[in-house]
Amino acid sequence: MFKATIFVTLKESVLDPQGVAVKNSLHSLGLENVHEVRIGKRLEVFLDQVDRKQAEAQVQMMCEKLLANPVMENYRYELEEVS
Amino acid sequence: MHFAVPIFPGSNCDRDTIHAIEDVLDQPVTAVWHQDSDLKKFDAIIIPGGFSYGDYLRTGALAAQSPIMEGIREAADQGKLVLGICNGFQILLETGLLPGAMRRNDHLQFRCSISRLSVENTQTPFTLGFSQGEQIRIPIAHIEGNYYCDEETLQELQQKGQIIFRYAGENPNGSIDYIAGICNERRNVLGMMPHPERAIFDWMGSTDGVKLFTSMLQYWKENNGAA
Amino acid sequence: MQLKQKVISLPNEPTPEMIREQTLYKELGLKSEEYEQIIHHLKRLPTWTELGIYSVMWSEHCSYKNSKTLLKQFPTQGSRVLQGPGEGAGVIDIGDEQAVVFKIESHNHPSAVEPFQGAATGVGGIIRDVFxxxxxxxxxxxxxxxxxxxxxxxxxxxxxxxxxxxxHYGNCMGIPTVGGEVVFDPSYEGNPLVNAMCVGLLKHDELQKGVAQGVGNPVIYVGARTGRDGIHGATFASEELNETSESKRPAVQVGDPFMEKLLLEACMEMVEQKDLLLGIQDMGAAGLTCSSAEMAAKGGYGMDLNLDLVPRREQGMTPYEIMLSESQERMLLVVEQGRESEVQAICDKWGLTSAVIGRVSEGDRYRLFFQGELVADIPLRTLVDAAPCYVQAQKVPDYYRENESVCPEEQLQHIDPQVGLHQVVSSVNLASKRWIYQQYDHMVQASTAVCPGSDAAVIAIRGTDKALAMSTDGNARYVYLDPVQGGRIAVAEAARNVVCTGAEPLGLTDCLNFGSPEKPEVYWQLAGAIQGMSEACQELNTPVVGGNVSLYNETKGQAIYPTPVVGMVGLITSRKHIMTQSFKQAGDVILLLGETLAELGGSELQSLVTGKISGRPPVLDLEKEKKVQQVVLHAIRHGFVHSAHDLAEGGLAMSLAESCIAGGLGANVTAKTQLSALTYLFSESQSRILLSVPENQAWHLIALAEDMGVKCTHLGEVIEVPEMRICINGESVIHESVQELTRKYEEAIPCAMSPSLTSTN
Known part of the structure; x- marks a missing residue:
């Protein structure tokens, strides 16, 4: 079995209002040196698959088709074999 | 003119939309479950608002994978009218039938109010009953209506007259270029955040939604010779 | 399953002997005498599972053990009442084979610990009660x-x-949040109150009950899987909040409105198949325990449940955990044997988990099986009907005696009326609540005829000319100063709000938020408030058809203000009678119904100026109240009226300002009075309503009021110039632009909130 940890983040050019709000809150906690916050998603996907190549292809496909919206999001993933 | 209103798990403006078609147009309308992909017998499709799949992952993303989207795509290709309201708009974006994407409102809060819009293009099947630049009042209710597209797409939308509604006055969600509704290049697919089905009787506070529905019917009659 | 089987205690749980020796029952909130009663009922020592079941069934939340004797005073009957207290929600006939269903419930403690989820699941719970x-x-x-x-x-x-x-919850469900109230007062600092009310509509033949019927019929579980969340929520709600409350965080559940939407639609489909459901009940407080035990008890049957069949989402859950979990979005059904597949088919369509988990049995035994063993065997009636019942001692608090001699009018006479007006208009308690209600989808279902911001919200009923008006109300300051008067006012004001929209009040649901009933002063407040409310219900013919009691609302030994909240529903017979508070037309005559007395005790102005409340609250004369309401309803139905607005906190000045602000018009008011201008304008005397009427109709109204023996004062007229001008006893005391008042009114809450926005604590 494989475990894919997928990170979906907003593209750099896209404003992240939640990130801005969190940044402002961090400032109000006295952390004035925080100059940017970007919020993203982390997904854990467990795959019944023995072949790493095929697992990788499946993860790639699910990211492109569903898990990330290419209009405004990027994704990357880590794949590890688990028992 | 036979309307279809697709229902996804979590749709919640489906009944309102059906009622509006009945009350304003007195035309047949059928609720279609999202697992049905055959929409051949319908003349127009209105994807209702709500929280399909709880808005999980991204608004509209999971509904965009439903079997019914095949039928909707087919209908759009055939030039039938497809209207997506609120979550319906979000679904159309996720399906790629309309360009761009939706982000959370810039102030991060859900916003429900009657919003002022200007009708930017009346040369569409959905707006032919309005006058150019007409100011109308239609309720909005969403937390994710902050429309986004890249600069190139925006220019294209502007040049090809695909921006149909803009917020007039206050922009309630931070959308690019005050966009409240856009159509495809062929102008038979419209997505809009405001809810015309909530503005059809005086007691609702506005009747400006009526003309959107009557425009659709008028267009259909003109193009199908049925009077 | 054998008939004579011995109840076993599980290896990983305290043994019955340990429970007794180490008084472990106290950890579950049971008193020693209650533990003894359980032994008496079982004729042996209870197991840990059984003890858990008793503890939640006998909590205040489920058994009303501290309030039951007082609650008996509430009138619960009426010619239109189809279902009074005792079911998920009350039901009142509105004609045409239709009925309105409604209930209010608290979710105070969970919201204090985890405000977002606490409030969300509070809404989810009350919605399930209604559907x-x-x-x-x-x-x-x-x-x-x-x-x-x-x-x-x-x-x-x-x-x-x-x-x-x-x-989050209401918007996703597609149910409009159309009304409410919010009050900020230091007494709620550590113990906020979150009461949620839901209103539903049904046809008479669709009415369902939470009852188990027919030996051998299946008990079916539908909805979300059971996890360890919310264990002991009902007990948690019946305890005082303290430093350890934070560590009890697991008691708070996470809501999934999407799941509930599916559950709603699936249940609606089952209801439409008229004879499918024999009984249905929400798994709310005390989860599977309360729903199954109550259903069996109400039906007069026993019940066997096999806990191995309960859908779970966590491994290794014990019977105790399964029975006490308060996982959300679950429903328990009983159908006729052989019709399980029909339920299954509907659940499959909506993607919901469902499972037959037990059977209705003959007799009075409530038996739970787990891994082939009997883990609980309880006489059912002892859980539901034999819960302990306490009448606590009462004591008149010192503050009540001390207030006797306070003269609030004297405290405030130095205030300039215009300054007073600015203060009340920009008080967060009275100012515009737009910041709140624009976050609620108040227009979904396309039936909202009067949006939030008026006296009561109005929902049109499709397919008829009827509409329903609804309002929540409760001024705790008055109740604190005088529980009986305060109780009356809570009911009367809610009714008045509904009347101002053109509706006849039908009945109410109440939520009684109080401190610890074991304190004699608090119990005195509770008893007085219930007495006052009962009197008003009786006189105004508004039965109590359901409600909820939330006690132990205290932090660090300090109780909140006694806060009974009333949720009132009224019927508007024709849409053309729907009335709002905004001034509509320049030239209209402004009339005031009712009498203004020197009543500033507990007023908003007193609180703003002196930083506290004292004295006696306004006195409510129920006969006068009834007449004022009758006059207004009659006048609205006969089309004499352009606007109607209840006079409440902030008095005449505030109501005039609100009618001006809502209509964008001005008012020119001239009055003569024995009172000082300040008292006249800010007194919170009850049973008063501000009307604007077309000039040529004014005489109708004045004559009508006179006939009914209601005082009617000609105050002035609505003017085109957006200015509020008030002249009292020949002296101009207020002259202010409506624009400026609007700005203050709209900005108060956004300004107070501006440092925040998704920030931390």
Whole structure:
């Protein structure tokens, strides 16, 4: 079995209002040196698959088709074999 | 003119939309479950608002994978009218039938109010009953209506007259270029955040939604010779 | 399953002997005498599972053990009442084979600990109560209390998160949140109140009940899987909050409105198949325990449940955990044997888990099986009907005696009326609540005829000319100063609000939020408030058809103000009678119905100026109240009226300002009075309503009021110039632009909240 940890983040050019709000809150906690916050998603996907190549292809496909919206999001993933 | 209103798990403006078609147009309308992909017998499709799949992952993303989207795509290709309201708009974006994407409102809060819009293009099947630049009042209710597209797409939308509604006055969600509704290049697919089905009787506070529905019917009659 | 089987205790749980020796029952909130009673009922020592079941069934939340004797005073009958207290929600006939279903419930303690989820699941729970009756929910309301908004970042955080949680759940469900109230007062600093109300609509033949019937019939579980969340929520709600409350965080559940939407639609489909459901009940407080035990007890049957069949989402759950879990979005059904597949088919369509988990049995035994063993065997009636019942001692508090001699009018006479007006208009308690209600989808279902911001919200009923008016109300300051008067006022004002929209009040649901009943002063407040409310219900013919009691609302030994909240529903017979508070037309005559007395005790102005409340609250004369309401309803129905607005906190000055602000018009008012201008304008005397009427209709109204023996004062007229001008006893005391008042009114809450926005505590 494989475990894919997928990170979906907003593209750099896209404003992240939640990130801005969190940044402002961090400032109000006295952390004035925080100059940017970007919020993203982390997904854990467990795959019944023995072949790493095929697992990788499946993860790639699910990211492109569903898990990330290419209009405004990027994704990357880590794949590890688990028992 | 036979309307279809697709229902996804979590749709919640489906009944309102059906009622509006009945009350304003007195035309047949059928609720279609999202697992049905055959929409051949319908003349127009209105994807209702709500929280399909709880808005999980991204608004509209999971509904965009439903079997019914095949039928909707087919209908759009055939030039039938497809209207997506609120979550319906979000679904159309996720399906790629309309360009761009939706982000959370810039102030991060859900916003429900009657919003002022200007009708930017009346040369569409959905707006032919309005006058150019007409100011109308239609309720909005969403937390994710902050429309986004890249600069190139925006220019294209502007040049090809695909921006149909803009917020007039206050922009309630931070959308690019005050966009409240856009159509495809062929102008038979419209997505809009405001809810015309909530503005059809005086007691609702506005009747400006009526003309959107009557425009659709008028267009259909003109193009199908049925009077 | 053998008939004579011995109840076993599980190896990983305390043994019955340990429970007794180490008084472990106290950890579950049971008193020693209650533990003895359980032994008496079982004729042996209870196991840990059985003890858990008793503890939640006998909690205040489920058994009303401290309030039951007082609650008996409430009138619960009426010619239109189809279902009074005792079911998921009350049901009142509205004609045409239709009925309105409604209930209010508190979710105070969970919201204090985790405001977003606490408020969200509070809304989810009350919605289930309504659709478990077979009704489709058509509106949500709420009533909220927080500490002082301006001085505490924690309060702002709680307020912001509670509102967001309510919005999250209601918006996703597609049920409009159309009304409510919010009050900020230091007494709620550590113990905010979150009361949620749901209103639904059904056809008479769709009415369902939470009852188990027919030996051998299957008990079916539908909805979300059971996890360890919310174990002991009902007990948690019946305890005082303290430092360890934070560590009890697991008691708070996470809501999934999407799941509930599916559950709603599936249940509606089952209800439509008229004879499918024999009984249905929400798994709310005390989860599977309360729903199954109550259903069996109401039916007069026993019940066997096999806990191995309960859908779970966590491994290794014990019977104790399964029975006490308060996982959300679950429903329990009983159908006729052989019709399981019909339920299954509907659940499959909506993607819901369902499972037959037990059977209705003959007799009175409530038996739970787990891994082939009998783990609980309890005489059912002892859980439901034999819960302990306490009448506590009462004591008149010292503050009540001390207030006797206070003269609030004297405290305030130095205030300039114009300054007073600015203060009340920009008080967060009275100012515009737009910041809140624009976060709620108040227009979904396309039936909202009067949006939030008026006296009561109005929902049109499709297919008829009828509409329903609804409002939540409760001024705790009055109740604190005088529980009986305060109780009367809570009911009367809610009714008045509904009348101002053109509706006849039908009945109410109540939520009684009080401190610890074991304190004699608090019990005195509770007893007085219930007495006052009962009197008003009786006189105004508004039966109590359901409600909820929330006691132990205290932090660090300090009780909140006694806060009974009333949720009133009224019927508008024709849409053309729908009335709002805004001035409509220049030239209209402004009339005031009712009498103004020197009553500033507990007023908003007193609180703003002196920082506290004292004296006696306004006195409510029920006969006068009834007449004023009759005059207004009659006048609205005969088309004499352009606007109607209840006079409440902030008195005449505030009501005039609100009618001006809402209509964007001005008012020219000239009055003569024995009172000082300040008292006249800010007194909170009850049973008063402000009307604007077309000039040529004014005489109708004046004559009508005179006939009914109601005082009617000609105050002045609505003017085109957007200015509020008030002249009292020949002296101009207020002259202010409506624009400026609007600015203050609209900006008060956004300004107080501006430092926040998704920030921390």
């Amino acid at each position: 478990s009756m077979g009704a489709r929910p058509i509106a949500l309301l709420n009533s909220l209390r927080f500490g002082d908004l301006k001085s505490s970042a924690r309060v702002r955080y709680l307020f912001e998160q509670v509102v967001a949680g309510i919005a």
